[in-house]
Amino acid sequence: MTRSGVRTQETRPGTAPRRPVGPRRARRALRWSATTLSVLILGTAGAGYLYYEHLNGNIDKGERSSGDSKAHRAGPNAAGQTPVNILLIGSDSRASEENVELGGGRDTRGNPPLGDVQMLIHLAADRESAAVVSVPRDTRVDIPECTDPKTGETHPATNGTINTSLARGGAGCTLATWQNLTGVYVDHWMTIDFAGVVTMADAVGGVEVCVNQNVWDRPLPGVPGGSGLRMKAGSRKVGGEQALQWLRTRHAWGSDVLRTRAQRMYMNSMIRTLRDQNVFTDTGRLTDLAEAATRSLKVSEEIGSVQKLYDLGMQLKTVPPDRITMTALPTVEDPRNRNHLVAAGADAERVWTMLRDDVPFDDKGATAGREKGDGGKTGGRKAAGEDPAAPDAEIGVLVRNATRSATLGPVGGRAGAIARSLVARGFTRAVPDTSGALAEERTVVRYPDAASRGDARRVAESLGIPPGSVSRSADVRGVTVVVGADWREGTAYPKPSPPEAGDLPKDADALNGSEKGPCMDVYGPYRW
Structure with a gap:
C-alpha cells in the first residue's frame, strides 16, 4: 500500500506486472468491437444481398406487349399522379408434370395455354381506391395481330374468345387485347399457373371461402x-x-360468369388475409411469401425485380379494403354461339369509361376522375403520335344497320340515314350496306388493319361515337360503322352522361373488398 492508503498493483513471483487500464486500452477495445460489428454487418448484408439476388433469379419475365395496340397512358391529375393498371392472368398451362397432375388433361400437355382467369386491377391515380374487373374466359372479342416473343411466329388478327389470346403471343398478346377492348393503357401483366396457385395458397396459410x-x-x-x-x-x-x-369450378356454380364471382370472392379474401398478417415482423413468413411469389408469378419485364414488385405491392397496400371494388364485365349471350358471351353494349362501355377517366367504382371518393386530370376529354386514348387519318373525302365507309335487339325489331333505313349524314359531313365515299339488318347491342366502328385505324377514329369522332367503340376486326374489309340497338334515331350518336363515382351498371356484380359475408350458391345437380 502507499502512504496514502491506496493499494498498488502487486506482482506475484514469476508473473509479469499487469498493465493499468487506461484510455489507450479502452480505445483499443472499442476499435476491436467496431471491427467485429462491421464484419457481422457486412456478413449479414452480404447474405441479404445474395438472397435478394436469389429471389430476383426466381422471377420469370416477358415482353409487356406483343400485339398491335396503340393505347396511351392517361394524363396525370392535378397533383401529377397517374393511375396504374395491372392485368392478372391465370393460365391453364400443362407444360409441366406438376401442372398436368393438378389440372388433368394429360393428353393436352403440349397444347398452347389458355388464359382462363383474367382480371384488370386499376389503382387510382390518388391511390385512395382500386377497382378490379373480370372478363369471363368465353367472352368473344377482337384479338389483334400478335407476334410470339418465344417463337417469332406472327398470328393474324382474329375474333375469338378472350382466353385464346394467351396462346397467340403470350401474356403480351392478352395485354394488347385488353387495351384494344377497353381503351385503357395496361402498365403491367402477371401470370400464374396451376402450381403457382397451389404454392401461393399454402404460403398465405389458406384463404377463406364460403358456400351456402x-x-x-x-x-x-x-x-x-x-x-x-x-x-x-x-x-x-x-x-x-x-x-x-x-378457382377452376364452373359447373357447380352454374355458369362461367358466376365462376368469375367465385374468383373475385377468393381474391377479396386473400387480400384481407395478407393485410391481417404481420409478415414484415415475421422473418419466416416473409421469406416463405417472397419465395412463393417469385417462383409462382411470371411478370412483364418492367417490373421484373423484387424491389419493383415490392414497390407495387406497397402502393396497393395503401388502399383500404372498403375502397376496393371488384366487378365483372357486363355481358350478354353471344348471338353467334350461345355458349359464348359478348360485352353488353352501353353497360360494358360505362365500365371502361370509368376506368379510362379514373372514376372511382365506389361512391366514397371524388365525383369523377376527370375533375382531377385532363378534363375527361381523351379517356387516356389520344396522344401525340396518333395514327393520321386520310382526308374525309378519301375515306371509304360502309354503314350497317344492326339495330335489332333481343326485345326490339330493326329500325328500317338506319344504314341509309347515317350514310347520308356522313356524306353531308364530307365523307363522300360513305355508302349503306343493303345486305339486311344485323343485331348489335351497341354502335361500333370497325377497321381491318393498322393502316385504317386513324380513318376509323376520324369517322367515329365526326359522328360523336366514343373512342372505346372503335376496334380492329378481321370481319371487315374497310372502315365500317355498325349502327347498334343503342342508336335507333337521329344522325348524331346519343352522348352518354358522364359517369359519377359509384355509377356502375347493376350487372357489373360489384363486390366490396371489405365484405366477408357473401357465399356462393351451388347449382342443384352438384349439391350433396
Whole structure:
C-alpha cells in the first residue's frame, strides 16, 4: 500500500506486472468491437444481398406487349399522379408434370395455354381506391395481330374468345387485347399457373371461402369434367389443391360468369388475409411469401425485380379494403354461339369509361376522375403520335344497320340515314350496306388493319361515337360503322352522361373488398 492508503498493483513471483487500464486500452477495445460489428454487418448484408439476388433469379419475365395496340397512358391529375393498371392472368398451362397432375388433361400437355382467369386491377391515380374487373374466359372479342416473343411466329388478327389470346403471343398478346377492348393503357401483366396457385395458397396459410350448400363439382351424365371441389356448406379455409379447385369450378356454380364471382370472392379474401398478417415482423413468413411469389408469378419485364414488385405491392397496400371494388364485365349471350358471351353494349362501355377517366367504382371518393386530370376529354386514348387519318373525302365507309335487339325489331333505313349524314359531313365515299339488318347491342366502328385505324377514329369522332367503340376486326374489309340497338334515331350518336363515382351498371356484380359475408350458391345437380 502507499502512504496514502491506496493499494498498488502487486506482482506475484514469476508473473509479469499487469498493465493499468487506461484510455489507450479502452480505445483499443472499442476499435476491436467496431471491427467485429462491421464484419457481422457486412456478413449479414452480404447474405441479404445474395438472397435478394436469389429471389430476383426466381422471377420469370416477358415482353409487356406483343400485339398491335396503340393505347396511351392517361394524363396525370392535378397533383401529377397517374393511375396504374395491372392485368392478372391465370393460365391453364400443362407444360409441366406438376401442372398436368393438378389440372388433368394429360393428353393436352403440349397444347398452347389458355388464359382462363383474367382480371384488370386499376389503382387510382390518388391511390385512395382500386377497382378490379373480370372478363369471363368465353367472352368473344377482337384479338389483334400478335407476334410470339418465344417463337417469332406472327398470328393474324382474329375474333375469338378472350382466353385464346394467351396462346397467340403470350401474356403480351392478352395485354394488347385488353387495351384494344377497353381503351385503357395496361402498365403491367402477371401470370400464374396451376402450381403457382397451389404454392401461393399454402404460403398465405389458406384463404377463406364460403358456400351456402354442400358442393361437389364432379362429372355427371352428359357433363364431363369438374374441378373435384368438395366441401360442406359454410365458411372454411382452402389451401393448396383445394384452392385451385375453387378457382377452376364452373359447373357447380352454374355458369362461367358466376365462376368469375367465385374468383373475385377468393381474391377479396386473400387480400384481407395478407393485410391481417404481420409478415414484415415475421422473418419466416416473409421469406416463405417472397419465395412463393417469385417462383409462382411470371411478370412483364418492367417490373421484373423484387424491389419493383415490392414497390407495387406497397402502393396497393395503401388502399383500404372498403375502397376496393371488384366487378365483372357486363355481358350478354353471344348471338353467334350461345355458349359464348359478348360485352353488353352501353353497360360494358360505362365500365371502361370509368376506368379510362379514373372514376372511382365506389361512391366514397371524388365525383369523377376527370375533375382531377385532363378534363375527361381523351379517356387516356389520344396522344401525340396518333395514327393520321386520310382526308374525309378519301375515306371509304360502309354503314350497317344492326339495330335489332333481343326485345326490339330493326329500325328500317338506319344504314341509309347515317350514310347520308356522313356524306353531308364530307365523307363522300360513305355508302349503306343493303345486305339486311344485323343485331348489335351497341354502335361500333370497325377497321381491318393498322393502316385504317386513324380513318376509323376520324369517322367515329365526326359522328360523336366514343373512342372505346372503335376496334380492329378481321370481319371487315374497310372502315365500317355498325349502327347498334343503342342508336335507333337521329344522325348524331346519343352522348352518354358522364359517369359519377359509384355509377356502375347493376350487372357489373360489384363486390366490396371489405365484405366477408357473401357465399356462393351451388347449382342443384352438384349439391350433396
